[in-house]
Amino acid sequence: MGTNLTSLPIHLDKIVNWFLPKTIEVNTDRAKNVRMFLLSHLLGPLLGHPITLFLLLNDPQPWPHVWILGASLTMFWVFPFAVKFFGRYYETLAFISIQNLTFAILWGAYNYGGVSSPFLIWLVTVPLLAFFYLGSSWIARIAVPISMVVSTGLFYLAYISDKSFPVNIPLSSMVEAGLVSAISACGYVFMMAIYYTNIVDSQSELLKEKDRHDQTMQELIGAKEDAEAANGAKSDFLAKMSHELRTPLNAVIGYSEILLEDAELESRGEDIADLQKISAAGKHLLAMVNDVLDISKIEAGKMELFIEEIDLVGFLHDVEFTARPMIIQNSNKLFVHRNEDLGVIEADATKLRQTILNLLSNAAKFTQNGRIDLKIERENRGNEEFVNISISDTGVGISDEHKGLLFNNFKQAHPSISAKFGGTGLGLSVSLKLCQLMGGNISVESKVDKGSCFTISLPAKAASGLGEIGISEELQGAQVTSQESEPATARKEHSQQQETKDQTTIVVIDDDKAVLELVERQLSKEGYNVVTTDSAQTGLQLTRKLIPDLVLLDIQMPETDGWEVLHALQSDKVTAKCPVAILSVVDERRKALELGAIDLIDKPFNIEKLNRVIQRLNRNRGDDQLVRKSA
Amino acid sequence: MTMILIVEDNPINRDVLGRRLERRNFIVRFAEDGESGVALAKELVPDMILMDIGLGEGIDGWETTRQIKAMPETSHIPVIALTASAFSSDRETSLKAGCSDFDTKPVDLPRLLSKMNLWLQPSAVA
Structure with a gap:
């Protein structure tokens, strides 16, 4: 036509x-x-x-x-x-x-x-x-x-x-009129036929176009499946490799220690030093293998939690005992601050111990002749009880620009660090992910040359935190947790603020499943409708479909990065007006604002930061609550 | 002299752990799999058994421990489970199977020795 x-x-x-x-x-x-x-x-x-x-x-x-x-x-x-x-x-x-x-x-x-x-x-x-x-x-x-x-x-x-x-x-007088009429009729039908052909042509063109789109989509789906299979294979491979690597490492570590014992018995000083290096290198390699195994398990969603009751006082005593030798290596002193009535929490003891020991070993590593303080206290946040475990040191500290990189895989605050201090660069990443699995988080405060303070914050009942993920449905490959999945009683207990948030829908796009799970849990608890996806493409579709009140968008994603997604959202008339807040470990606030995001929330994510963004969004709208936009 | 039975399928681990224990004046005996572990436990009645959990073919360390604990002549022997993974589920399963304690591989010898001492003392007193 x-x-x-x-x-x-x-x-x-x-x-x-x-x-x-x-x-x-x-x-x-x-x-x-x-x-x-x-x-x-x-x-x-x-x-x-x-x-x-x-x-x-x-x-x-x-x-x-x-x-x-x-x-x-x-x-x-x-x-x-x-x-x-x-x-x-x-x-x-x-x-x-x-x-x-x-x-x-x-x-x-x-x-x-x-x-x-x-x-x-x-x-x-x-x-x-x-x-x-x-x-x-x-x-x-x-x-x-x-x-x-x-x-x-x-x-x-x-x-x-x-x-x-x-x-x-008389008919005989109408011969010319008859011929003209016949030709006109033919002409008319001819015009109609041309018009009809045009339509058919344009439709078959449309059909071809649609076929091409379908084919592209099939290819994309295939590619996505391939990528997922490859990722799964990668995790399996890493898990197997890690296991296989451990056996020869056992031999390296074991025999170097035997030889070390021999050398010590016979007081062969030079050999002792060499063997200690072999042994230390073997242990370092083993620690890395273990971290890789943990990371691949977490990323493959295969890391299981074994929630048990932990008596905090006894538990800390045990941790302290284990940590003492590494604390004194750099002539540091450890001070533990705690009440005797800390009571019990529900968490995965092994993983919590691993996390605390990791932070303590970092503190010990980056501090010389200083003090390390381990402080534990309970905290009530609204209806939920948390336990905060902070590990502070008087060591080298971390500059602001390096803080953002701390929790990334294989990133150390500075390349020279691994040369000077050793370490795998995976420890903090593993620790953070383990805490997030238990519904908690790790935050950092640090000043260069003054020291650092890492605080683990865990819900006192990790198990209940996990349980609240509740009924989640698959929607186009995305996890949807609607507020309705929360038990009715739990909903009542939430304050009035929940009602004002009833209609607020937030789409979260982040390739890191652990982050998605954490954000989803926290936001659902706050009463928002949360839809999460780890795929940029699905994110775009979801945003188009739901017209959410806010999109939380991760920047570092493997295929399509957050900036591209932001650009795509803004070029699409339907989604152009959706407020987008950027999640990033790097502070690129200016870039984010210039590109049209409403704000930047730095990772690690926590709910207070998001609440601030939403409050500002509301103020800018001159409105006391987020109102769902109609399409 | 204190006799230790090491049930372990990996020859390197067997050799390293065995030699390090022998140096500390333990008498060390080895079993390469669960079945011979049960048989040797019954025959030798050692003072302690160090039990690898992942035993390759045949029954695993937990099952071996269960069988040892089921026999009256060996049920009193403390068993320390050794496993490559540090999961608390492994520890729970080990304790349920009848193990007295649990440690991870690669072996941190001072730590293992302190655990062994803890479980050997009562029998030393007896």
């Missing part, structure tokens, strides 16, 4: 558009029907009236039949106005127009030649036009053929009543 109409003289197109009723949506099939209707009604009388004129001139007694024919043809010019103002009744109007056409043809044929009339050939255009006007509706399929049979019947009845057709002009 497009090609046909754009090839119309521009003025005609304008006129057609002027008549197009507002109630008809542009670019629908119905709009195409209406345009066709308007076009043929505006031009039709121009084709018909030369015949009227011919009859008027050649019929000795033109009144009333030529005038009736003329009136019927002129009537077609009324229909565009009727459609413009009564667009709702388009179908009825089209049907009436078709009846008028049938009448004009049969009336002309009856009065000028009967069944031999040169005008009768026009009857074939009636069903054709009916389909053009009405599409393949029941009116075109059933009502129009019936009405044609009825009209033809009336035509025949009129003939029967007189046993003859009136002879107003």
Whole structure:
């Protein structure tokens, strides 16, 4: 249709558009029907009236039949106005127009030649036009053929009543008129046929386009599956490799220690130093292998938690005992601050111990002749109880720019660090992920040359925190936790603020499943509707579909990075107005704001930071709550 | 003299651990799999058994421990489970199977020795 109409003289197109009723949506099939209707009604009388004129001139007694024919043809010019103002009744109007056409043809044929009339050939255009006007509706399929049979019947009845057709002009005087009429009819059908071919062509083009899109989508799905399979294979491979690596490492560590014992017995100083290096290197390698195994397990979602009751006082005593030797290596002193009534918490003891020891060993490693403080206290946050374990040192400290990199895999605050202090660069990443698995987090405060303080914050009941993930449904590969999945009692306990958040939907896009789980848990608990996905593509689709109140977007993603997703969201009319907050370990606030994000939330994520963003969003809207936008 | 039975399928681990214990004046005997571990435990009645959990083919360390603990003549022998993974589930399973204690591999000898001492003392007193 497009090609046909754009090839119309521009003025005609304008006129057609002027008549197009507002109630008809542009670019629908119905709009195409209406345009066709308007076009043929505006031009039709121009084709018909030369015949009227011919009859008027050649019929000795033109009144009333030529005038009736003329009136019927002129009537077609009324229909565009009727459609413009009564667009709702388009179908009825089209049907009436078709009846008028049938009448004009049969009336002309009856009065000028009967069944031999040169005008009768026009009857074939009636069903054709009916389909053009009405599409393949029941009116075109059933009502129009019936009405044609009825009209033809009336035509025949009129003939029967007189046993003859009136002879107003002898057929022999209408030869030229007959030829012109036949050619006009052919021309008309020809135009319709061209129009029809255009539509078919453009539709098959559309179909081809759709096929191409489908194919691309299939390829993308295939690629996605391949990538997921590859990722799964990677995790399996790492897990197997880590296991296989440990056996030879056992030999390296074991035999170097045997030799070390021999050397110590025989006081061979040089050998002792060398063997200590082999042993230390072996242990370092083993620690790395263990960390890689942990990371791959966490990333593959295979890290299981074994939640048990932990008596904090006894537990800390044990940790302290284990940590003492490494604390004194750099002539540091360890001070433990705790109350005797810390009670019990529910957590995975092994993983918590691993996390605390890791932080303690870092503190010991980066501090010389200093002090390390281990402090434990309980904290009530609203309805939930947390336990905060902080490990502070008086060591080298971490600069602000390096703080963001701390929790990344294989990143140490500075490349020279591994040379000077050793370590795998995985320890903090593993520690953070383990804490997040238990529903907690690790935060850092640090000043260069003054020292660092790492604080582990864990819910006192990790198990219940996990349980609240509750019923989650799969929606296009995304995890959806709706607020309804929370137990009714738990909902009541939440304060009023929850009600104001009822309608707030947040889409979270982050490739790190552990982060997604954490963010989802925290946001759901706050009463937001949270939809998470680890795929940028799904994220775009979800945002388009849900028009959320806020999109939380991670920057560092493997295939499509956050900036690209932000750009895509803003180029799409549907999602352009969705507020997007960037999640990033690097402080690129200025870049984020320049590119149209409303804010940047630095990782590690915590709920207070998000609440601040949402409060600001609300203030900017001059509104006391987030209101769901309607599409 | 205190006799230790090491049930371990890996020859390197067996050799390293065995030699280090022998240096500390333990009498060390070895079993390469669970079945011979049960048989040797019954025959030798050692003072302690160090039990690898992942024993390759045949029954695993937990099952071996269960069988040893089920026999009246060996049920009193303390068993320390050794496993490559530090999961607390392994520890729980080990304790349920009848092990007295649990340690991870590669062996940190001072730590293992302190655990061994803890469980050997009562029998030394007896």
